Amino acid sequence: MTHDVFMTGFGGQGVLMIGNLLAYAGILEGKNVSYYPSYGVEKRGGAANCMVMVSDAEIGSPVIGAPSAGIILNQASYDLNIARFKPGAFCLLNSSLIDEGALKRDDLATVRLPLNEMALELGDARLLNMIAVGCYAASCQSVSLDALKGALKKVLPERNHRFIPLNIQAIDLGAAQINKG
Protein backbone atom coordinates (compact mmCIF):
# COMPACT_ATOMS: atom_id res chain seq x y z
CA MET A 1 0.00 0.00 0.00
CA THR A 2 1.36 3.42 -0.97
CA HIS A 3 0.07 6.62 0.62
CA ASP A 4 0.74 9.89 -1.14
CA VAL A 5 -0.10 13.32 0.19
CA PHE A 6 0.37 16.74 -1.34
CA MET A 7 0.83 19.54 1.19
CA THR A 8 0.63 23.14 0.12
CA GLY A 9 0.55 26.60 1.68
CA PHE A 10 2.68 29.70 1.86
CA GLY A 11 6.18 29.94 3.28
CA GLY A 12 6.10 30.19 7.08
CA GLN A 13 3.03 28.01 7.59
CA GLY A 14 5.19 24.98 8.26
CA VAL A 15 4.30 22.83 5.27
CA LEU A 16 7.84 21.56 4.77
CA MET A 17 8.20 20.86 8.48
CA ILE A 18 5.18 18.54 8.59
CA GLY A 19 6.29 16.93 5.33
CA ASN A 20 9.59 16.03 6.98
CA LEU A 21 7.75 14.92 10.12
CA LEU A 22 5.47 12.58 8.23
CA ALA A 23 8.37 11.10 6.25
CA TYR A 24 10.37 10.51 9.42
CA ALA A 25 7.37 8.91 11.09
CA GLY A 26 7.23 6.51 8.15
CA ILE A 27 10.89 5.61 8.65
CA LEU A 28 10.24 4.95 12.34
CA GLU A 29 7.55 2.49 11.29
CA GLY A 30 9.95 0.68 8.95
CA LYS A 31 8.30 1.99 5.77
CA ASN A 32 9.83 3.37 2.61
CA VAL A 33 9.36 7.11 2.30
CA SER A 34 10.08 9.99 -0.01
CA TYR A 35 9.77 13.72 0.60
CA TYR A 36 9.95 16.04 -2.37
CA PRO A 37 9.84 19.79 -1.67
CA SER A 38 9.29 22.69 -4.01
CA TYR A 39 9.15 26.27 -2.88
CA GLY A 40 9.57 29.84 -4.00
CA VAL A 41 12.76 31.79 -3.49
CA GLU A 42 11.14 33.89 -0.73
CA LYS A 43 11.85 32.98 2.90
CA ARG A 44 8.24 33.84 3.85
CA GLY A 45 5.09 34.31 1.84
CA GLY A 46 6.03 32.42 -1.34
CA ALA A 47 4.37 29.15 -2.28
CA ALA A 48 5.62 26.13 -0.33
CA ASN A 49 4.68 22.63 -1.44
CA CYS A 50 5.81 19.15 -0.74
CA MET A 51 4.79 15.66 -1.68
CA VAL A 52 5.28 12.80 0.75
CA MET A 53 4.99 9.10 -0.01
CA VAL A 54 4.83 6.38 2.61
CA SER A 55 4.83 2.81 1.37
CA ASP A 56 5.42 -0.84 2.21
CA ALA A 57 6.76 -1.27 -1.32
CA GLU A 58 9.57 0.45 -3.22
CA ILE A 59 8.67 4.03 -4.09
CA GLY A 60 8.95 4.98 -7.75
CA SER A 61 8.09 8.54 -8.59
CA PRO A 62 8.30 10.99 -5.69
CA VAL A 63 5.86 13.25 -7.56
CA ILE A 64 2.44 12.32 -8.83
CA GLY A 65 -0.01 14.20 -11.05
CA ALA A 66 -3.26 13.40 -9.20
CA PRO A 67 -2.65 13.08 -5.45
CA SER A 68 -4.91 10.91 -3.31
CA ALA A 69 -4.66 13.10 -0.21
CA GLY A 70 -4.03 16.78 0.44
CA ILE A 71 -3.44 19.38 3.11
CA ILE A 72 -4.22 22.86 1.76
CA LEU A 73 -3.48 25.79 4.00
CA ASN A 74 -4.29 28.97 2.05
CA GLN A 75 -6.42 30.39 -0.75
CA ALA A 76 -3.74 30.72 -3.45
CA SER A 77 -2.69 27.08 -2.98
CA TYR A 78 -6.31 25.99 -3.08
CA ASP A 79 -7.04 27.85 -6.33
CA LEU A 80 -3.89 26.52 -7.97
CA ASN A 81 -4.13 22.88 -6.94
CA ILE A 82 -7.65 21.75 -6.10
CA ALA A 83 -8.42 20.54 -9.62
CA ARG A 84 -5.50 18.07 -9.48
CA PHE A 85 -6.80 15.78 -6.78
CA LYS A 86 -8.08 12.30 -7.51
CA PRO A 87 -11.84 11.88 -7.07
CA GLY A 88 -12.47 10.66 -3.52
CA ALA A 89 -9.18 12.11 -2.22
CA PHE A 90 -9.01 13.14 1.42
CA CYS A 91 -8.59 16.90 1.49
CA LEU A 92 -8.03 18.98 4.60
CA LEU A 93 -8.80 22.63 3.97
CA ASN A 94 -7.82 25.48 6.27
CA SER A 95 -11.21 27.21 6.33
CA SER A 96 -9.67 30.19 8.17
CA LEU A 97 -8.11 31.27 4.89
CA ILE A 98 -9.94 29.36 2.16
CA ASP A 99 -13.18 30.26 0.44
CA GLU A 100 -13.97 27.36 -1.90
CA GLY A 101 -16.22 29.53 -4.08
CA ALA A 102 -16.65 28.52 -7.69
CA LEU A 103 -13.85 25.94 -7.56
CA LYS A 104 -15.63 23.86 -4.92
CA ARG A 105 -15.37 20.12 -5.57
CA ASP A 106 -18.11 17.78 -4.39
CA ASP A 107 -16.23 14.60 -5.26
CA LEU A 108 -13.56 14.84 -2.56
CA ALA A 109 -13.60 13.65 1.04
CA THR A 110 -13.21 17.18 2.34
CA VAL A 111 -12.57 18.14 5.96
CA ARG A 112 -12.75 21.85 6.74
CA LEU A 113 -11.08 23.15 9.89
CA PRO A 114 -10.42 26.77 10.99
CA LEU A 115 -6.77 25.95 11.65
CA ASN A 116 -5.62 29.51 12.39
CA GLU A 117 -8.20 29.99 15.15
CA MET A 118 -7.66 26.49 16.54
CA ALA A 119 -3.91 27.10 16.76
CA LEU A 120 -4.36 30.45 18.49
CA GLU A 121 -6.73 28.88 20.97
CA LEU A 122 -4.07 26.27 21.75
CA GLY A 123 -1.64 29.07 22.49
CA ASP A 124 0.45 29.67 19.36
CA ALA A 125 -0.51 30.47 15.78
CA ARG A 126 2.46 28.41 14.58
CA LEU A 127 0.85 25.15 15.75
CA LEU A 128 -1.44 25.21 12.70
CA ASN A 129 0.69 22.76 10.77
CA MET A 130 0.76 20.20 13.58
CA ILE A 131 -3.04 20.26 13.94
CA ALA A 132 -3.24 19.69 10.18
CA VAL A 133 -0.86 16.72 10.09
CA GLY A 134 -2.57 15.13 13.13
CA CYS A 135 -5.91 15.36 11.37
CA TYR A 136 -4.46 13.93 8.15
CA ALA A 137 -2.75 10.98 9.89
CA ALA A 138 -5.87 10.11 11.89
CA SER A 139 -7.91 10.05 8.72
CA CYS A 140 -5.56 8.41 6.20
CA GLN A 141 -3.63 6.26 8.67
CA SER A 142 -0.45 6.24 6.61
CA VAL A 143 1.48 6.41 9.90
CA SER A 144 0.40 6.07 13.53
CA LEU A 145 0.00 9.10 15.75
CA ASP A 146 2.67 7.63 18.02
CA ALA A 147 5.18 7.52 15.16
CA LEU A 148 4.29 11.10 14.25
CA LYS A 149 4.92 12.21 17.82
CA GLY A 150 8.12 10.16 18.03
CA ALA A 151 9.41 11.83 14.88
CA LEU A 152 9.22 15.29 16.50
CA LYS A 153 12.49 14.55 18.28
CA LYS A 154 14.15 13.67 14.97
CA VAL A 155 12.89 16.64 13.00
CA LEU A 156 12.96 19.52 15.49
CA PRO A 157 16.38 20.94 16.37
CA GLU A 158 17.54 20.19 19.91
CA ARG A 159 16.87 23.74 21.09
CA ASN A 160 13.18 23.38 20.26
CA HIS A 161 12.62 20.07 22.01
CA ARG A 162 11.02 21.94 24.90
CA PHE A 163 8.09 22.67 22.58
CA ILE A 164 7.43 18.99 21.89
CA PRO A 165 4.62 18.61 24.47
CA LEU A 166 2.73 21.52 22.94
CA ASN A 167 3.20 20.07 19.45
CA ILE A 168 1.88 16.73 20.67
CA GLN A 169 -1.20 18.51 21.99
CA ALA A 170 -1.70 20.06 18.57
CA ILE A 171 -1.35 16.70 16.80
CA ASP A 172 -3.91 15.19 19.18
CA LEU A 173 -6.30 18.08 18.65
CA GLY A 174 -6.13 17.54 14.89
CA ALA A 175 -6.65 13.80 15.24
CA ALA A 176 -9.61 14.34 17.56
CA GLN A 177 -11.45 16.15 14.77
CA ILE A 178 -11.56 12.87 12.84
CA ASN A 179 -12.00 10.48 15.73
CA LYS A 180 -14.91 12.36 17.27
CA GLY A 181 -16.79 12.19 13.99
Place this chain on the structure above:
Amino acid sequence: MSERQLVAGNIAVAMGALAAGCRHYFGYPITPQSDIPAYMSAELRKLGGTFIQAESEIASINMLLGASACGFRAMTSSSSPGISLKQEGISYMAGSELPGLIVNICRSGPGLGGIDASQADYFQSVKTGGHGGYRTIVVAPASVQEMYDLTILSFDLSDRYRMPALLLADSLVGQMKEALELKPYTLPSDLPAKEWAVTGKLWRSDQRIVKSLYLGEGELEQHNWKLWRRAEELKEKEQRSEGKYLDDAKLIVTGFGSAARIAKTAVEMAREAGMQVGFLRPITLFPFPEKAFAEATVSCKQLLCVELSTGQMVEDVRLSVARDAEVAFYGRPPGTGSLPTPEELFAQIQKHYGKGA
Protein backbone atom coordinates in the same frame (compact mmCIF):
# COMPACT_ATOMS: atom_id res chain seq x y z
CA MET B 1 22.73 -2.37 9.82
CA SER B 2 22.66 1.26 10.87
CA GLU B 3 19.52 3.19 11.77
CA ARG B 4 17.83 4.69 8.72
CA GLN B 5 17.90 8.48 8.54
CA LEU B 6 15.84 10.95 6.50
CA VAL B 7 18.45 12.58 4.28
CA ALA B 8 18.44 14.78 1.16
CA GLY B 9 20.22 13.42 -1.92
CA ASN B 10 22.85 16.17 -1.97
CA ILE B 11 23.74 15.48 1.65
CA ALA B 12 23.94 11.75 0.88
CA VAL B 13 26.63 12.53 -1.73
CA ALA B 14 28.65 14.42 0.87
CA MET B 15 28.17 11.64 3.44
CA GLY B 16 29.21 9.02 0.90
CA ALA B 17 32.34 10.98 0.03
CA LEU B 18 33.33 11.20 3.68
CA ALA B 19 32.62 7.48 4.16
CA ALA B 20 34.91 6.72 1.20
CA GLY B 21 37.74 8.60 2.86
CA CYS B 22 37.53 11.84 0.88
CA ARG B 23 38.99 14.56 3.08
CA HIS B 24 39.53 17.32 0.52
CA TYR B 25 36.79 19.37 -1.11
CA PHE B 26 37.18 22.28 -3.50
CA GLY B 27 34.24 24.13 -4.99
CA TYR B 28 32.35 27.28 -5.77
CA PRO B 29 28.68 27.68 -4.81
CA ILE B 30 25.84 27.30 -7.31
CA THR B 31 22.18 26.22 -7.01
CA PRO B 32 20.97 23.44 -6.72
CA GLN B 33 24.03 21.75 -5.20
CA SER B 34 25.20 24.18 -2.53
CA ASP B 35 24.03 21.79 0.23
CA ILE B 36 27.10 19.70 -0.64
CA PRO B 37 29.75 22.36 0.10
CA ALA B 38 27.69 23.60 3.08
CA TYR B 39 27.78 20.12 4.62
CA MET B 40 31.42 19.53 3.71
CA SER B 41 32.53 22.87 5.18
CA ALA B 42 31.12 21.86 8.57
CA GLU B 43 32.18 18.19 8.58
CA LEU B 44 35.68 18.42 7.05
CA ARG B 45 36.71 20.84 9.76
CA LYS B 46 35.87 18.21 12.40
CA LEU B 47 37.78 15.54 10.47
CA GLY B 48 40.88 17.64 9.95
CA GLY B 49 40.34 17.77 6.20
CA THR B 50 40.53 20.61 3.70
CA PHE B 51 37.56 22.66 2.54
CA ILE B 52 38.24 25.45 0.11
CA GLN B 53 35.65 27.71 -1.45
CA ALA B 54 37.84 28.71 -4.34
CA GLU B 55 37.67 31.94 -6.31
CA SER B 56 36.12 30.15 -9.27
CA GLU B 57 35.11 26.79 -10.71
CA ILE B 58 38.32 26.72 -12.75
CA ALA B 59 40.44 27.18 -9.65
CA SER B 60 38.57 24.44 -7.79
CA ILE B 61 38.97 21.80 -10.52
CA ASN B 62 42.69 22.53 -10.63
CA MET B 63 42.91 22.21 -6.85
CA LEU B 64 41.24 18.81 -7.24
CA LEU B 65 43.88 17.90 -9.83
CA GLY B 66 46.59 18.90 -7.38
CA ALA B 67 45.17 16.98 -4.41
CA SER B 68 44.64 13.93 -6.59
CA ALA B 69 48.20 14.11 -7.95
CA CYS B 70 49.37 13.86 -4.34
CA GLY B 71 47.42 10.62 -3.97
CA PHE B 72 44.46 11.88 -1.94
CA ARG B 73 40.80 11.08 -2.46
CA ALA B 74 39.30 14.47 -3.29
CA MET B 75 36.25 15.98 -4.97
CA THR B 76 34.51 19.01 -6.39
CA SER B 77 30.84 19.65 -7.08
CA SER B 78 28.93 22.15 -9.15
CA SER B 79 25.99 22.50 -11.51
CA SER B 80 25.86 22.68 -15.30
CA PRO B 81 27.37 26.11 -16.16
CA GLY B 82 29.97 25.55 -13.45
CA ILE B 83 30.75 22.09 -14.81
CA SER B 84 31.29 23.63 -18.26
CA LEU B 85 33.98 25.83 -16.73
CA LYS B 86 35.69 22.78 -15.25
CA GLN B 87 36.05 20.95 -18.56
CA GLU B 88 39.61 22.05 -19.24
CA GLY B 89 40.68 20.75 -15.85
CA ILE B 90 38.85 17.46 -16.37
CA SER B 91 40.71 16.95 -19.64
CA TYR B 92 44.02 17.63 -17.87
CA MET B 93 43.10 15.15 -15.12
CA ALA B 94 42.22 12.51 -17.71
CA GLY B 95 45.44 13.20 -19.60
CA SER B 96 47.41 12.94 -16.36
CA GLU B 97 45.65 9.66 -15.44
CA LEU B 98 44.31 11.14 -12.24
CA PRO B 99 41.30 9.89 -10.29
CA GLY B 100 38.88 12.25 -8.52
CA LEU B 101 35.15 12.86 -8.19
CA ILE B 102 33.24 15.61 -10.00
CA VAL B 103 29.58 15.93 -9.00
CA ASN B 104 27.13 17.64 -11.37
CA ILE B 105 23.69 18.40 -9.91
CA CYS B 106 22.50 19.39 -13.35
CA ARG B 107 20.32 22.40 -14.03
CA SER B 108 18.76 23.56 -17.25
CA GLY B 109 20.43 25.23 -20.21
CA PRO B 110 21.84 25.95 -22.66
CA GLY B 111 23.61 29.07 -21.44
CA LEU B 112 22.29 30.40 -18.18
CA GLY B 113 19.01 28.53 -18.69
CA GLY B 114 17.28 28.03 -15.36
CA ILE B 115 17.50 26.04 -12.15
CA ASP B 116 15.00 23.29 -12.91
CA ALA B 117 15.86 19.60 -12.95
CA SER B 118 17.37 18.69 -16.32
CA GLN B 119 19.20 15.81 -17.95
CA ALA B 120 20.63 17.82 -20.80
CA ASP B 121 24.25 17.37 -19.64
CA TYR B 122 24.23 13.71 -20.74
CA PHE B 123 26.25 14.42 -23.90
CA GLN B 124 28.71 16.63 -22.03
CA SER B 125 29.23 13.98 -19.36
CA VAL B 126 29.30 10.81 -21.40
CA LYS B 127 30.90 12.01 -24.63
CA THR B 128 33.21 14.26 -22.53
CA GLY B 129 33.11 18.05 -22.61
CA GLY B 130 36.82 18.73 -22.70
CA HIS B 131 39.34 18.48 -25.53
CA GLY B 132 41.68 15.77 -26.66
CA GLY B 133 39.73 12.53 -26.65
CA TYR B 134 39.43 10.77 -23.31
CA ARG B 135 36.82 9.00 -21.20
CA THR B 136 35.47 9.50 -17.71
CA ILE B 137 33.41 7.19 -15.53
CA VAL B 138 29.82 8.49 -15.32
CA VAL B 139 27.26 7.27 -12.78
CA ALA B 140 23.59 8.31 -12.55
CA PRO B 141 21.91 7.78 -9.17
CA ALA B 142 18.11 7.59 -9.01
CA SER B 143 17.59 7.56 -5.24
CA VAL B 144 19.07 9.02 -2.08
CA GLN B 145 20.59 5.66 -1.20
CA GLU B 146 22.24 5.52 -4.63
CA MET B 147 23.56 9.07 -4.19
CA TYR B 148 25.48 7.65 -1.23
CA ASP B 149 26.41 4.25 -2.68
CA LEU B 150 27.44 5.50 -6.13
CA THR B 151 29.58 8.27 -4.65
CA ILE B 152 31.55 5.57 -2.86
CA LEU B 153 31.66 3.39 -5.99
CA SER B 154 32.90 6.37 -8.03
CA PHE B 155 35.91 6.80 -5.77
CA ASP B 156 36.77 3.10 -6.02
CA LEU B 157 36.36 2.92 -9.82
CA SER B 158 38.18 6.19 -10.30
CA ASP B 159 41.19 4.96 -8.31
CA ARG B 160 41.15 1.56 -10.01
CA TYR B 161 41.02 2.87 -13.58
CA ARG B 162 42.93 6.09 -12.93
CA MET B 163 40.37 8.31 -14.58
CA PRO B 164 38.06 11.04 -13.26
CA ALA B 165 34.54 9.99 -12.25
CA LEU B 166 31.44 12.12 -12.81
CA LEU B 167 28.27 11.75 -10.79
CA LEU B 168 25.35 13.12 -12.81
CA ALA B 169 22.07 13.93 -11.02
CA ASP B 170 19.62 16.82 -10.77
CA SER B 171 17.56 18.70 -8.18
CA LEU B 172 14.88 16.01 -8.06
CA VAL B 173 17.30 13.42 -6.74
CA GLY B 174 19.47 16.05 -5.03
CA GLN B 175 16.81 17.78 -2.95
CA MET B 176 14.42 14.90 -2.39
CA LYS B 177 14.70 13.23 1.01
CA GLU B 178 14.49 9.49 1.55
CA ALA B 179 15.58 6.93 4.09
CA LEU B 180 19.35 6.43 3.96
CA GLU B 181 21.14 3.48 5.46
CA LEU B 182 24.82 4.05 6.11
CA LYS B 183 26.90 1.04 5.23
CA PRO B 184 30.38 0.49 6.64
CA TYR B 185 33.03 1.03 3.96
CA THR B 186 36.30 -0.76 3.55
CA LEU B 187 38.81 0.04 0.84
CA PRO B 188 38.80 -2.83 -1.68
CA SER B 189 41.90 -4.87 -0.87
CA ASP B 190 42.79 -5.30 -4.55
CA LEU B 191 42.97 -1.57 -5.31
CA PRO B 192 46.48 -0.92 -6.63
CA ALA B 193 48.66 1.33 -4.47
CA LYS B 194 49.11 4.83 -5.88
CA GLU B 195 52.72 4.35 -6.89
CA TRP B 196 52.46 7.33 -9.20
CA ALA B 197 51.47 9.86 -6.53
CA VAL B 198 53.80 12.80 -6.00
CA THR B 199 54.50 12.65 -2.28
CA GLY B 200 57.99 14.09 -2.02
CA LYS B 201 60.97 11.95 -2.94
CA LEU B 202 62.37 11.38 0.60
CA TRP B 203 63.98 7.94 0.67
CA ARG B 204 62.70 6.87 -2.74
CA SER B 205 65.10 6.59 -5.62
CA ASP B 206 62.47 6.93 -8.39
CA GLN B 207 61.27 10.25 -9.69
CA ARG B 208 57.53 10.60 -10.11
CA ILE B 209 56.05 13.06 -12.55
CA VAL B 210 52.33 13.66 -13.06
CA LYS B 211 51.80 15.31 -16.44
CA SER B 212 49.72 15.39 -19.59
CA LEU B 213 52.42 16.76 -21.89
CA TYR B 214 54.14 14.15 -24.06
CA LEU B 215 56.56 15.48 -26.65
CA GLY B 216 58.83 12.48 -27.18
CA GLU B 217 58.78 10.52 -30.45
CA GLY B 218 55.66 8.30 -30.48
CA GLU B 219 55.12 8.93 -26.78
CA LEU B 220 51.71 10.61 -27.01
CA GLU B 221 50.35 7.99 -29.37
CA GLN B 222 51.29 5.27 -26.89
CA HIS B 223 49.76 7.32 -24.10
CA ASN B 224 46.46 7.63 -26.00
CA TRP B 225 46.31 3.89 -26.64
CA LYS B 226 46.97 3.26 -22.98
CA LEU B 227 44.02 5.46 -21.98
CA TRP B 228 41.89 3.72 -24.61
CA ARG B 229 42.76 0.25 -23.28
CA ARG B 230 41.77 1.31 -19.80
CA ALA B 231 38.41 2.61 -21.05
CA GLU B 232 37.84 -0.67 -22.92
CA GLU B 233 38.53 -2.62 -19.75
CA LEU B 234 36.06 -0.40 -17.92
CA LYS B 235 33.44 -1.13 -20.60
CA GLU B 236 34.08 -4.82 -20.28
CA LYS B 237 33.89 -5.06 -16.50
CA GLU B 238 31.89 -2.23 -15.00
CA GLN B 239 28.54 -1.88 -16.80
CA ARG B 240 25.72 -1.54 -14.29
CA SER B 241 21.97 -1.35 -14.77
CA GLU B 242 18.68 -2.12 -13.05
CA GLY B 243 16.09 -4.26 -14.80
CA LYS B 244 12.54 -5.18 -13.83
CA TYR B 245 9.82 -7.19 -15.59
CA LEU B 246 12.11 -7.86 -18.57
CA ASP B 247 11.35 -11.58 -19.07
CA ASP B 248 7.94 -11.21 -20.69
CA ALA B 249 8.16 -7.56 -21.73
CA LYS B 250 6.57 -6.43 -24.99
CA LEU B 251 7.68 -2.85 -24.40
CA ILE B 252 10.67 -1.75 -22.33
CA VAL B 253 10.73 1.72 -20.81
CA THR B 254 14.18 3.17 -20.21
CA GLY B 255 15.67 6.35 -18.79
CA PHE B 256 18.25 7.34 -16.19
CA GLY B 257 18.19 9.16 -12.86
CA SER B 258 15.11 11.21 -12.06
CA ALA B 259 13.28 10.45 -15.33
CA ALA B 260 13.69 6.73 -14.65
CA ARG B 261 12.29 7.24 -11.17
CA ILE B 262 9.10 8.75 -12.58
CA ALA B 263 8.95 6.19 -15.38
CA LYS B 264 9.14 3.33 -12.90
CA THR B 265 5.79 4.30 -11.41
CA ALA B 266 4.34 4.52 -14.93
CA VAL B 267 5.60 0.97 -15.58
CA GLU B 268 3.87 -0.21 -12.39
CA MET B 269 0.66 1.46 -13.58
CA ALA B 270 0.95 -0.43 -16.87
CA ARG B 271 1.51 -3.75 -15.09
CA GLU B 272 -1.59 -3.10 -12.97
CA ALA B 273 -3.48 -2.54 -16.20
CA GLY B 274 -2.32 -5.98 -17.39
CA MET B 275 0.23 -4.69 -19.91
CA GLN B 276 3.55 -6.56 -20.27
CA VAL B 277 5.86 -3.59 -19.83
CA GLY B 278 9.46 -3.86 -18.64
CA PHE B 279 11.90 -1.38 -17.14
CA LEU B 280 15.63 -0.98 -17.79
CA ARG B 281 17.66 1.77 -16.14
CA PRO B 282 21.33 2.47 -16.81
CA ILE B 283 23.15 3.07 -13.51
CA THR B 284 26.50 3.67 -15.20
CA LEU B 285 26.16 5.99 -18.21
CA PHE B 286 29.81 5.39 -19.07
CA PRO B 287 30.33 2.57 -19.47
CA PHE B 288 26.86 2.40 -21.01
CA PRO B 289 25.17 -0.93 -20.15
CA GLU B 290 25.20 -2.14 -23.76
CA LYS B 291 25.09 -5.79 -22.77
CA ALA B 292 21.85 -5.40 -20.81
CA PHE B 293 20.19 -3.63 -23.76
CA ALA B 294 21.44 -6.19 -26.26
CA GLU B 295 20.18 -9.03 -24.10
CA ALA B 296 16.78 -7.46 -23.37
CA THR B 297 16.12 -6.79 -27.05
CA VAL B 298 16.68 -10.36 -28.18
CA SER B 299 13.00 -10.94 -27.40
CA CYS B 300 11.53 -7.47 -26.88
CA LYS B 301 11.64 -5.26 -29.96
CA GLN B 302 9.94 -2.12 -28.73
CA LEU B 303 11.52 0.46 -26.41
CA LEU B 304 10.52 3.85 -25.08
CA CYS B 305 13.24 6.16 -23.82
CA VAL B 306 12.26 9.01 -21.49
CA GLU B 307 14.53 11.94 -20.70
CA LEU B 308 14.34 15.45 -19.25
CA SER B 309 15.85 16.81 -22.47
CA THR B 310 15.15 16.73 -26.20
CA GLY B 311 16.90 13.37 -26.45
CA GLN B 312 20.51 12.39 -25.75
CA MET B 313 20.79 9.00 -24.06
CA VAL B 314 18.36 7.72 -26.67
CA GLU B 315 21.27 7.75 -29.14
CA ASP B 316 23.25 5.30 -27.00
CA VAL B 317 20.15 3.16 -26.52
CA ARG B 318 19.74 2.95 -30.31
CA LEU B 319 23.40 1.92 -30.67
CA SER B 320 23.03 -0.80 -28.04
CA VAL B 321 19.80 -2.59 -28.94
CA ALA B 322 19.30 -5.42 -31.41
CA ARG B 323 19.13 -4.16 -35.00
CA ASP B 324 15.44 -4.89 -35.44
CA ALA B 325 14.36 -3.17 -32.22
CA GLU B 326 12.55 0.14 -32.43
CA VAL B 327 13.33 2.91 -29.96
CA ALA B 328 10.71 5.61 -29.44
CA PHE B 329 11.50 8.77 -27.49
CA TYR B 330 9.58 11.03 -25.14
CA GLY B 331 11.35 14.13 -23.84
CA ARG B 332 10.49 16.93 -21.47
CA PRO B 333 13.21 19.58 -21.50
CA PRO B 334 13.00 21.64 -18.32
CA GLY B 335 10.86 24.64 -17.53
CA THR B 336 9.42 25.84 -14.24
CA GLY B 337 7.13 23.23 -12.77
CA SER B 338 7.33 21.05 -15.82
CA LEU B 339 8.41 17.67 -14.48
CA PRO B 340 6.49 14.93 -16.24
CA THR B 341 4.03 13.00 -14.08
CA PRO B 342 3.77 9.19 -13.95
CA GLU B 343 0.28 9.55 -15.46
CA GLU B 344 1.76 11.43 -18.42
CA LEU B 345 4.39 8.73 -18.99
CA PHE B 346 1.73 6.02 -18.67
CA ALA B 347 -0.15 7.73 -21.52
CA GLN B 348 3.05 7.46 -23.59
CA ILE B 349 3.32 3.76 -22.75
CA GLN B 350 -0.27 3.27 -23.94
CA LYS B 351 0.55 5.11 -27.15
CA HIS B 352 3.49 2.85 -28.01
CA TYR B 353 2.44 -0.46 -26.47
CA GLY B 354 1.76 -3.23 -28.95
CA LYS B 355 3.16 -1.32 -31.94
CA GLY B 356 6.22 -3.49 -32.29
CA ALA B 357 4.38 -6.81 -31.93
